[in-house]
Amino acid sequence: MYILSGQQTILNFKCDSSRSVAALIEGFTDEESYIFYNMFQIYRYPQVSYNSQNLYMSHPVQYPYFYRTVPSEFHLCAAIGKLLKYFGWKWVSITSTNDESSMKAAQILREVIEWNGGCIKFHETIPHHSLITKSQLYKIIKSIHESSTVNIIYLNKNSISFQEFLMNLHLQKTTGTIYITINEPEMMRELLLISRMKNNTFIFVPYKNVIPNFLKFIREVKPFWLASDIFGKDWWEYLCDSRCPKNIKRDCNFIYKNNTFTHCINTNFGNSYSVYNAVYAVAQALHDMIMSDSGNGTTWIRENKNFFYSMSWKLHRYLRNLHFKNGLGEELYMDKNGDLATGYSILNLIIFPEWEWKYEVIGHYNPHAPPGQDLIIDEKAIIWENSLTQIPPQFRCTPSCHRGYRKLPKQGQPICCYDCIQCVEGEISNQTDMDTCITCPDDQWSNQKRDACIPKVITFLTFEEPLGIVLTFISMFFFLVTAVILGIFIHYRHTPIVRANNRHLSYILLISLMLCFLCSLLFIGYPEDVTCILRHTTFGIAFSIALSSILAKTITVVTAFQATKPGSKLRKWMGSRVSVSVVLCCSLIQIVFCFLWFFIAPPFPYLNMRSEIRSILIECNEGSIVAFYCVLGYLGFLAIISFIVAFLARNLPDSFNEAKYITFSMLVFCSVWISFIPTYLSTKGKYMVVVEIFAILASSAGILGCIFLPKCYIILLRPQRNSKKELKKM
Template identity: 60%
Template structure:
């Protein structure tokens, strides 16, 4: 900065060229590249910028080969070819300035097959000829412009007009050597040579446009500086001529604020770094087997355009080698991980070299090349491909599904049977067999069993606050009344046999009021337990998202699990006492001893609920509810069948046994 405090240029900046290359790599998804560059200061700086840009955009550099001007280029070529076989990358960035383009032209590094070359604009048009079809080179070039009257100027700049200028003669002779036939390369003034000017790269290249803008930019700055001092826009005064002595530091102000339209109508100005605000073309250079060279503009890069418009590429215009399996080809160290997978970097390798593994259970990846999968929300679950979260299936036992229909049908059927038996007992209430088995307790037991059947229907359907409260409390109280009635009937049978003994004091305890009091007392205890449960921690609807994969179980949470176990424990206590008492009274002498049937009914009841416990604990989802409904129906049906079917059999089919004498 001290040596060159003022810096302006109309040639490409390394920063913009590198940014354009990174944009190109990112567009095609080429994340695995190699770089070849010379060891000059500009190339080294550009390679560093390229490295940072590629790595920031998610790419990786497999190798950086540096060509040293001081060493034999042939030896270095051999070294590079030897190492090429060990490299897997197919994209090679060749960065060097025009000082080395003649050296590169005569190397054989281009002969490496199956490579895509990305080169900088400064030497992009100086390609050697090939004996094979080459369609895999992309070059950046300053936008080529046709400058009006420039061909006329070139024709008038005949070297014969400048006999003492050896540089003009050399420039003229080399001007179209790459394009003109050999027969006219030295015929500088011939009409045939002038014909090739219209096709000449040197005349129509971006370099000519850069020089044109540089000359006119400097001219406009000088013009602005002189006219601002003299106040005369057409004439130079002596004062303005003396002002030129201060040109080195005065001109900087006018160059910095330079802004004009050139002859093509383009806005010309320098940015804050002293770079001319121009864009670049992306050229697809194709060399056919016959040596014909085709250059097609396939994209553009303008760092001064809005962010969404600075880069453009026209893939359909690019010619690729036929050996590529796909167009555009995909060059990566590892294949792209599709949605539903994540990257797992290989140990000791670059981050671009990885394996694709499926997302773990409960996680998804919706984009390609994801490093980590994301968890789905609690109410969602991955789809089969694990590339999107989908709502979980809400599951509960419904009346529409076959299982719900079957259980509902069985429940209604048992209720009808229960109702028929109750009707029979009411109709034959004065017969000996009904009276002998304590008809009041029989009515209470039949009605409580009917409620047991009905409460199973509350378990079917979508749980809400009311159904969750009714499920366990109605079930607990209904069964407690039924078991209390059975306990009262069993106790009555025992007391009845002992009361017949002479001098027994149990006679005064015989009667329906004592039996009903037992039922009320035992049922009241269960009712109190249920009320305490409801007032402390009642059951509530609960969305269980963890029991089953991909399913939301809509179920009832018991609230207080201790209260729930107390209700079940009390029912078990009543069932156990009833079973013990009935079992002890099963052999009492009588032609019709109800204790035998109660014993068998309680055996069925206890067997159902004991087998229910492991089944309940091993079942998930709506089948837990189905198991509980089945246990309610089976145990209630066992009580109904074992206690009342024998009586109905005698009442309806063996009426001769329904007599006081027989009983």
């Protein structure tokens, strides 16, 4: 009040103009800064704090006259969150004082931790304005030491219980835990002597730097300069202590030793750097205002001074837009909240043998730096506790889920507590602690460990594999057998049994069966455009010729029986021309279907990635499904017509009747293809091709065996029966 009024007796009245106030630079506590602001704002005095980090006062609208040269607690919460994320610490406990600012900061800290995927094990509070009870103290300390968490001690250093809590906390014998605090505790030598402190503490303090010539000044300061400051004189005498660093130790003609020498372990001397910047900031703002009001360098006369002192509120505009260099050459400016754009230093409390200790700067946090460059950690400078089994240590409710596994949250537990389950087939996790597994692309599949997608194996029915070799052998065997039978029929073409029922139809049928056996080979090997088109069209046309030949044979049987009746007009329909015409007409219809199929939507090679989970099947896509079923349906139509006609003619008394054999052959053919449909639809991959080949071979072999083997038996083994006389007895 004396400073504001210029006198000691009269309040709210300014008597001494020489003591007019331009700005107030203060080092109050958080609460005091808030209380005194309400008085300073009446006169619109700029209030520049070098100590208060009060979270609530970073609001330029509510607190337009408040400035500070230390960062807000909001940035402190972000800095702690960044450090936790850097080391991957996700299991955290918080102890804070119950003052309003600390509680708000703890809430923000909780949100930051949870945003980064961490969890809060517990949040305990200790009283700020009163002593903590023994029961409260032991309860909190027990909770801290029983939990494998990173312990954030967010205590207001002006709290009554601050020192007592820290001392009792460090008296406990603990290993494998980490503490993060926001203040440099004023350690006493007795505390170190009786405690079991370890290298496990990180401390966040506002950024500090060594002021030029400051160390020289404090060594050479004269005692009478400190006559009015009792604490200052004691502080200066402490510098004679032999344990002080050389750069600040004074040369004294006596040996001074005291149990408390806090400033000796702090080379930056508390708030000195912040005070230094506060003075520079106000001085620079005053300079900018004076130069602005004085125009082009006019003389700063007494009248201007009086006017200036009565208009000190004008200083705010220059403080808000302040950008200057301090004596260290650092570029400094005020941010939009009126806070100096600075950050935090991260200290590591290092304990040496013989209970010596020091603070080591192991990192910095600058909230105004570009993203990714705001947090800098020098891991090599960190001294970890010897008992740690893992460096840096890990703090989690649940150990990390390794690659190939994903997290499954536990019911009723924080999100950090989970079970690890392996990804299902076709999915992977290529990082630790993944929430969900990644589905592999269609052309890839998960490996056995489920941590990488590998290309699927390309599969198709090859000639080299055992199944392909067997089917090829069977196809060629039946092809050769059919060729031999054709040779036999050509050699014995003049015998009655060959001439019966039109030998030309027998030749056509045998040749078509040879094509059927050969076309099965088109289904083996790498599918290409040509092979995909040929395998279906060749199959359809070859079988239509075979079935047309069988139908013509059946019609020939019926016609021959009817033509033997007296006066029958069917005699003129007897002969090879009619039979060949039936074959050509029936086959031509199938050829038209195949050509339409080719021009509308022909078959094409297709990569089937879904039939088999671990492989890609190269198969022939039918193209037009309608055309495909028309081709198969037409074959079925011919087979059914042939079967019906042959079945009706099976008991005809003609000696040359082969309707019985055709009936059996069509029965085999229809049985094979009827059973083919459900079998084909129930198989996957290359085995679908195997089923199709088997159906072709089985139906072709059935026709060959039922129609031609009995005749071959008579021709080769019973030649005496291959005569008109014997055939009439049959």
